[in-house]
Amino acid sequence: MTLNRRNFLGAGAAVAASLSAPMVLGAGKPRVVVIGGGAGGATAARYIAKGSKGAIDVTLVEPSRTYYTCFFSNLYIGGFRELSSIAHSYGKLASDYGINVVHDWAIGIDRDAKTVSLAGGAKLPYDRLVLSPGIDFVDGAVPGWDVSSQNKMPHAYKAGSQTELLKAQVEAMPEGGTFAMVAPPNPFRCPPGPYERVSMIAHVLKEKNPTAKIIVADPKPKFSKMGLFQEGWANHYDGMIDWIGQDFGGDVVEVNADEMTVSIDGEVTKVDACNVIPAMKAGKICEMASITEGNWAPVIGHTMQSRIDENIHVLGDACAQGDMPKSGFSANSQAKVAAMAIRGALTGSKVFPAKFSNTCWSLIDTDDGVKVGATYEATDEKIAKVDGFISQTGESGDLRKQTFEESVGWYAGITSDMFG
Amino acid sequence: MRLAISIITLWAALTGAALGEESAEAIGDSERGAKMFKKCKSCHQLGDGAKHKIGPHLNGIFFRPAATFDDFKYSKGMYAAREAGLVWDIDGLSRFIEDPRGTVPGTKMSFHGLPKEKDRFDLLAFLRIYSDNPQNIPEAAPTAIKVEVELSPEILAIVGDPDYGEYLATECTTCHQSSGDFDGIPGIVGWPNEDFVIAMHAYKLKKRDHPVMQMMAGRLADDEIAALAAYFGNLN
Known part of the structure; x- marks a missing residue:
């Protein structure tokens, strides 16, 4: 089909009159391609398909057949979830919502021709493109580490085999051994993630290897939910965790994966397991589409459209939007605003003012859950915070347990919102 | 239809047979149970004028089989429990309140459960007041009517x-x-x-x-x- 919606409209009434109505509709059916099947992409694909009831052709490009959510992958490391419980397939998006799910890599975007090239050779035309590729790592961010080191020093910041590897390495640590984490600089995916992970690893070590030590080298002077985590670490894992922030040289780090050493502010430590979480940038496809400024793709908050190309919407971790944290919840929230805007643009459905929200739950130890959240609105300049809350230190055990149970409910909610 | 009749017959038989002896037993501390009922109140009404809200009203619940109000839409799980013979006797209620989703998989009731037996029995003692003598509901402010916020x-x-x-x-x-x-x-x-x-x-x-x-x-x-x-x- 070479007649796309734009040149169909440009071709004028003569062409339209010569075709029967159904064919005209078929030829003019707008096409949306979504790249990335995570919290942003899967949600956007589902909401566009669901809302338009077949009036928009939706193609979802995602290399993996099984998607492991990053959220709750720390709970797998801590032994609170099975890996299979965070695995999801795209079957319902195809069967229940008519989405064309293509398991392939997007390797190029021609913004003038409005096509996406796939590694398998196909070219997908689009009227609107949604990019939700997540994150990639900044080359050379942690001296001594690159992706070839990821088996010895996993990042485990894309869930799946990396998460399994990190868990296995922590569990194989010798008695009284040392685990190190190199935490990332801002901004990065899941601000409380590294610290929930430290808590989960401490939980495992407390049970299996109570004399082991945890060192965290952090380039930041403070981190998300810091007071809550530090209170929890003192309560549950007293003396086990040594957090070295920027003020103490946590930003001067070098690793050697072959020797299994970590140098922090010049002091070299031999470690038994090491989690390196490098600085992050938007998924590579954003760079390939030339829609990034610095490490991220800037967007207009009202619609999540790229500030560089109005036919492209960028969601989740990859975009620079303002005040929202890079989280699965945020991506899911942004996807719904984008889906509404895209449907409005392509089919004329009603468009309402954008509203966003986010809540991040973290588990510190068994039944000790905490949360932080906020609501946001779009201004011309950015997505701006409206209101927020955070769990308090010293909360009762009942409330913390309730918060954890709520997070389990949220997991069931967001994954059914993403995958149907 | 035949099923419906047999259930009503069963209900009548159960209530008729059991009420007398059960009412003589103290199940628990109903005053404490009245306080515990606050957990239930956002969904269930009880007392004079009680209506179905998010959950069905609970007047006269004792010895009624599960999912028997025609004018309330239960979850599929609750209808299945009725088919399986679940009756709201003390044991049935206690098991359900202890672990709602474990006892009736698929229930819409958004409640984690009361793990402590004493809590359940105190609550049941309170509920029981509205089953023994439904024609004689206490004159204190009926729980059913109280509204959390007065809206215009x-x-x-x-x-x-x-x-x-x-x-x-x-x-x-x-x-x-x-x-x-x-x-x-x-x-x-x-x-x-x-x-x-x-x-x-x-x-x-x-x-x-x-x-x-x-x-x-x-x-x-x-x-x-x-x-x-x-x-x-x-x-x-």
Whole structure:
């Protein structure tokens, strides 16, 4: 089909009159391609398909057949979830919502021709493109580490085999051994993630290897939910965790994966397991589409459209939007605003003012859950915070347990919102 | 039809046979149970004038088989439990309240359960007051009528825009499943309009104490709350 919606409209009434109505509709059916099947992409694909009831052709490009959510992958490391419980397939998006799910890599975007090239050779035309590729790592961010080191020093910041590897390495640590984490600089995916992970690893070590030590080298002077985590670490894992922030040289780090050493502010430590979480940038496809400024793709908050190309919407971790944290919840929230805007643009459905929200739950130890959240609105300049809350230190055990149970409910909610 | 008749017969037989002897037994501390009933009140009414709300009213529940009100839409799980013979005797109620989802898989009741036997029996002792002598309900302020927040008739009369409700609802379904299932966050599907509106205003006015919901409701205008109530109320 070479007649796309734009040149169909440009071709004028003569062409339209010569075709029967159904064919005209078929030829003019707008096409949306979504790249990335995570919290942003899967949600956007589902909401566009669901809302338009077949009036928009939706193609979802995602290399993996099984998607492991990053959220709750720390709970797998801590032994609170099975890996299979965070695995999801795209079957319902195809069967229940008519989405064309293509398991392939997007390797190029021609913004003038409005096509996406796939590694398998196909070219997908689009009227609107949604990019939700997540994150990639900044080359050379942690001296001594690159992706070839990821088996010895996993990042485990894309869930799946990396998460399994990190868990296995922590569990194989010798008695009284040392685990190190190199935490990332801002901004990065899941601000409380590294610290929930430290808590989960401490939980495992407390049970299996109570004399082991945890060192965290952090380039930041403070981190998300810091007071809550530090209170929890003192309560549950007293003396086990040594957090070295920027003020103490946590930003001067070098690793050697072959020797299994970590140098922090010049002091070299031999470690038994090491989690390196490098600085992050938007998924590579954003760079390939030339829609990034610095490490991220800037967007207009009202619609999540790229500030560089109005036919492209960028969601989740990859975009620079303002005040929202890079989280699965945020991506899911942004996807719904984008889906509404895209449907409005392509089919004329009603468009309402954008509203966003986010809540991040973290588990510190068994039944000790905490949360932080906020609501946001779009201004011309950015997505701006409206209101927020955070769990308090010293909360009762009942409330913390309730918060954890709520997070389990949220997991069931967001994954059914993403995958149907 | 035959099934319905046999259930009614069974119900009559059970209530008739069992009421006399059961009423003589003290199940638990009903005054403590009255306080515990606060956990139930946001969904269930009890007492003079009690109506079905988010959950069915609980007057006369003792010895009634599960899912027997024709004018209340139960979960599939609850209808299955009725087919399987679940009756709200002390044992049936106690098992359900202890672990709602374990006892009736698929129940819409968004409640984690009361693990302590004493808590359950005190609560049942209180519920029991409204089953033994339904014609003689205490004259104290009936629990059924009390409303959490007084809203003006104008607010309650707002008819929500279902399209707007559908969009606004996308913000809710990140946590509250559109199937109505409860896995740790309450189902909010199929509620009576007024209950939904009152609950949201109670959060907005910070009379309910959940910080996420206070924040979410806090920025919703009256017509937006009405739109959400309309959307979720009609969702199947």
